[in-house]
Amino acid sequence: MDEEDDGLDVEEEVLHNAMICPSCAEFEGHDILASKPKGSGHDHRVRCQGCGHVYTVHLRPPKAVVVPFMLTDGPESQMVALELDADEVLDIDDVFEDGGMLWRVTHLEDSDGQSITTGVAENVRRVVALREDLIRVRITLTVGDxxxxxxxxxxxxxxxxxxxxxxxxxxxWILRAIHTGRGRTLKGTVPANRIVRMYLHQPPAPEPTKPMSGRERRQAWKEGRLGFNPNPVVPRQNEDRGRKRGRR
Known part of the structure; x- marks a missing residue:
């Protein structure tokens, strides 16, 4: 028998209402035979498509809990109460949307007030999140001393x-140094969301070109480059000063 070519398309089997059957212990599709509301959920009478076992599945939405969130946008912070599923898992650096803006989780506290890196919503006492779609980078501007x-x-x-x-x-400005929280770096590239502070300095002013000869000084004064001249002469850009005139 010839081996199948790797390029052949394999038709995927789609399982509807797939779950693990308690009888055959296989992940199989199920047919819904009957359904009725029960409390805030539904009870479904189903039949396993693999072994034919019929049993009842009780589907209930997870309990909702209210978790306090401190949302920080630059220097401004506000406390909001967000409703989450009780079994929802929260992690540091999770990104979520609220009020049309994106926020990133930076701090979690458990029911005892201890800092944690991950936790289930019903066991989390407080969440701190920073705005993620736009961030504010602190800088220090230095001019002279x-x-x-x-x-x-x-x-x-x-x-x-x-x-x-x-x-x-x-x-x-010239970016002299970047503080990342681990120390200052004088070289390298850092993304804005990892910067604690940047240090910007005024770049040194270029040294003015001083005319050396008497003719150059007179021309510079005419153009207003040496002190005050009430009627400076604007130099012609296309003038060819090096061209010599021939004798008549």
């Missing part, structure tokens, strides 16, 4: 590289 705090708002996946020039507040 003076520094002041500031911030910028950007996408979480925006990256910053130490030692590069960036624009902020209508000015250009």
């Amino acid at each position: 003076r520094s002041r705090p500031d911030h910028m708002v950007c996408q979480p996946d925006t990256t910053f590289t130490a030692g590069t020039m960036i624009d902020h507040g209508g000015r250009t």
Whole structure:
């Protein structure tokens, strides 16, 4: 018998109402013979398609619990109460939507107030989450010997590289260092959602070109590049100063 080609399409078997049958202990599809409401759920009379065993399945929605969430957007925080399934598992770095915005779980507390990394909703006392779709990056701006705090708002996946020039507040700055929580780095690229603070410095001003000869100084004064000149002469860009005129 020839082996089947790897390229042949294999038809997948679709199981409807699939569950483990208590009789044959197999994961089989089931036919629903009868159904009736029961409390907040339903009772279904089903028959296993594998062994034909008939039994009743009781389906009930999970109990709902209210969990306090502290949602932090930059310097502003608010407490909200969100309704979750009692058996829903919460983990650090889970991302969820609320109020048309995305939030990332950064802290979980159990019923004893202890910090945990994962927990079932009914056993979680408080959740802290930071806004994820837009984040606020704290920065320190330094001009000379003076520094002041500031911030910028950007996408979480925006990256910053130490030692590069960036624009902020209508000015250009050099990114001297990035603080990631583990220390400052003077090189490398860091995503915005992992930055604790960035340090921006005013770049050094370029040294002005000073004319050397007397003719250059006179021309610079005419153009207003050496002190005050009430009627500066604007130089012609296309003038060919090196061209010599021939004798007549």
